Amino acid sequence: MGEAGFGLAPSSGFQPRQSVRPDAAKQHAAVDLARRLPGLILSARHAAASIAAGLHGRRRAGMGENFWQFRPFISGEAAQNVDWRRSGRDDRLYVREREWEAAQVLWLWADLSPSMNFRSQLAQDTKADRALVLALALADACVRGGERAGWLGLTPLFSSANVIERLALALVAQARRAHDVFADLPPPARVRPREKVALIGDFLVDPHEFDANLARLSAQGVSGCALMVFDPVEETFPFAGQTEFFDDAGAKLRAGRAEDFAVIYGEKLQSHRAALADAARTRGFAFALHATDRPATEALLRLRAGLEAR
């Protein structure tokens, strides 16, 4: 990944806490998001281009131009539909049918809640940055592949090449409207059957809520993929000594010996993930994991695989 040049010097811990603390500096968050978007767009394009050759190459020849089958001419049809070359070989008339190529629709959603706004020293990006990059890259890849993409519950579907800019604009506008408060689960939105949904987030929520959300989507006939983005320290728990933990909601835990919590935490995390994966499977969603110290390309491939499998 080459995304550099965010305005802020990266540091570990929760990134700008303006979005979780009730102080007066909330306006800055919007500016901040707007300012980091150009960098994200660039890197998203890059990521999309890097996989385009592998999975989308043949589908770019043009829409509706591929041969599908010859069928007998039905009287009453327009005569121009007759494929005279084929029909000349025997006594019947044939119509050349091309492949019916309705564009697939992909709804994207990335968790931008405060808990995502975190980066440890082991990771390159905050989880939110990584999720945004992935979502925008996925959108770009879809549109380049001739499909249509939109932000779940926020935008209409786009098929234009500048889908990244349009999504970014919509996100900035939303951030301004909502005063930087984003939900940690996708909002209820209207989707059509057989459309695809890609959910990217850390999903540090009650597995029942997660399940309920997926159930609502599943009831509308869509399937898709849920990618759980996590920071490496959230998996390895490399803490020791006298430590005071705090999270984005202001909860605190004082540990005399942090290493004592490692095993318990590991068990809790495994069960949490298992619950999430179970919920996703039953609702027809693929479930994938991605650590922010791994390259984003990996996650993008995993998302694509998850989306194409169903």
Place this chain on the structure above:
Amino acid sequence: MSWVFASPWILLALAGLPALYVLLRVTPPPPKQVAFPPLRLILDERRDDATPARTPWWLLLLRMALAALIVLAMAGPSLVPSGASAGRGPLLLLIDNFWTAAPDWAARQAAAAKLLDDAARENRPAAVLGLAEKPFVALEDPGAALARLRALAPRPWLPSRAQNLPAIEAFLREHGGEAAWLSDGQQNADGRAFAEKLSALAPGAAILTGDRPPRALTGARNASEALEIDVLRAQNGAPEGLVRAFDAHGAALGDAPFSFGSEDHAVARLTLPLQLRNDVARLALVGEASAGGVFLLDSGARRRRVGLIGGAKADQPLLSPLYYLRKALAPYADLREEKPGEPDPIGRIIGEGADVLVLADMTLAPDAREKLKKFLDAGGTIVRFAGPRLASAPDDLLPVKLRRGGRTLGGALSWDKPKTLAPFDETSPFASLTPPTDANVSRQILAEPEPGLPQKTWARLADGTPLVTAEPRGAGTLVLFHIAAETSWSNLPLSGLFVDMLKKILARAGAVGPANEAQAEGLLPVLKNLDGFGVLGPPSAEARALPKGDVTPDAEHPPGYYGAQEAPRALNTFADGAFKPLDISGLNLRPQNFAAPRAVDLRGPLLLAAALLALADAFASFWMGGAWRRQAAPAALALLFALAPPPAQAQQGRVGPQNSDKWFAPALNTSLAYVVTGDAHADRISAQGLKSLSDTLSQRTSFNPGPPRAVDPARDELAFYPMLYWPVSADAPQPSAQVAQKIAAYMKQGGLVLFDTRDAGQQYGGESTPAQDWLKSFLQKLDPPPLAPAPKNHVIYRTFYLLDGLAGRSENGPTYIEALPAETEGEKAPARAGDGVSPLIIASTDLAAGWASDQWGEALYPAGSDAIRTHELALRGGVNVVMYTLTGNYKADQVHVPELLERLGQ
């Protein structure tokens, strides 16, 4: 031992420690703050025993100790030995800066500095007075006094200490205070008197002495077998040692050990061959760096200077008397000879400081006799040899009266056989020699028998007739050999005895007195002076001319060399001196050894301990915070590595230059180079010219040069370039000597420097242009070969194109190149070359501007009416120069190919 605090009231702060204890006890180190988004997963695992309520006791102890140490250090503690008393009032430091203090001068200075430091800590002003300096003493702050102390150096004389008493008295009366005397422990001139007066002025003053009594060389005698050196020590000095002899150039000639035994006087015997012994100019006590440990030898002990004069000039050297004398004397004496056709050889040689004059058979003019008599009066030795001239015309400068005519023994008309030599008398200087039996005399001149003749006779023949007679004249000696110095009268000059006899005469000969008027008046100018450490250096500023007679060294007459350069007189520091211990019995003075321990300042160690504790506390805090494993440990390791000595790799890197592109690129591809002159315009033209020349070379020849390179001879390596183009800019500063050396080395290693004075049109008449002047002064540093205008058939005009000259922007201008060997008569070679490549070509036609072309081959700086032709000629000249550089005289040899083929065909 006792404790002393500079600011004891600061210790009150120790009372605050209990408060610190309470404060530290209730403030545990803060836990590490960690952001952790999935915290809600383990939030219900909260435990109550997780926070330490109290600081651990050992950390508490550590911090308390840290605070206590800092408070103690701020109070300025020092450990004072029980004997020393901390005085009050100003400190007057008297220092014996004599040569006797020189061997342990550093220790003395350190001891004095320590005293001043102590005074500074107690905020006492101080004054420093060197007793060999001008008696001036002023109250100063300790810093200034320390500077004054640093400026003191031991003096190579022993002055009267009493001269300082008035200044000391005035000081003590005005300021009071304490006096300390850093003494050499010797009586010297007036030690006791000074000590008495000092004890009266400053009762209880400390007298600090060292435990290294001085030693000195007091004399040296050139005895027959060895150089005997007197060594003296003060009481209980080192029992044995080594005297080392040096020649006038400072080379060590030999060592002589000595041992005092129970006495304070010893003799070191330096056994050296006489020739080497004569070379000894300086004796020094090894390990005793003081003026007294050095003994200078002057012409009194030096080898003699001998003048050889006269004798018939024979065409055959073996018939010349001077030949035998020269052979005999050269190993043992410094010879001065008469020059052919010289008007007054005797006067000149005497003026050059000869000690011995050897006159072969010659008649003396009256004025020469006068000079020789003066020489004898001054102590010179004259050795005369007989011969036909002396036999026919004896003069009055002879030890004995001679009979006119000689005596021939064993000749055709004589019954006598040639006579051998009789054994030498006991009284003769030759007494220790044994005459060989085969040395005989066939002809001699005879002395008139007269009273006293036996006393004057040093050697006689077997029949008793004198062979060598001598007589003291004035302060000198007049010696006459009754034979000639060559072999026609006797075969004695061929024998070893002849050499031995001359050596004995030389050893007996005294030094000649003053040779010029100033010295005759008795004032000898200063030549060189010893400093207090015994190093011979330039004359001191205060030194005055040395009067005749015995002089004790003092400020105006420091030891060293005086007089004429040829025959200097040595004034020694402690010649015939004697040590006497300083007696302070019954005086109110406190004797101390300055090497004994003084007060120890404990501030530094305490602060260091506090710093270490602080470091330990920091590590402990890290550990408590749990960051030890992840951050502090790597940090500590990094600190260890930083403190560890650098690996050998770093040193390897320093050995060779960086293998960067800057070095590789020119080494991999031969390219032309020009010297950056600093004139931007000229440099641009050079670059353009060499670029188009390189292109031309690639097109027309098999040589594909790389892109031309700008070279700064001061910085860049030149070895990669076969040729350097150097446009001379008269305004440019002259290159440094290092650059000149580098260029000279480059030329010697086969490089060619093409200087271009760029002044072809301006050379008229004999005037040299500014560029030529610049080049001339630069070439003087380069050791250039002989240069000449390149002849029309020089190989440089034949290497690729056949040319008439090197054209640049102008077609005509002189070109200088290493001069070729002269052309053989009649030969008309089509091409001539010397050996190898000329290291230097000086062109004048602005070559680079002539070569320079744009990308389409048009001249960038067209000149003249036929610019195209000039440009082409310039490029051809450039090609020829490069080909000459690369192939040398190959083309000159190649012109012979047709002839060789023709010969082979036959």
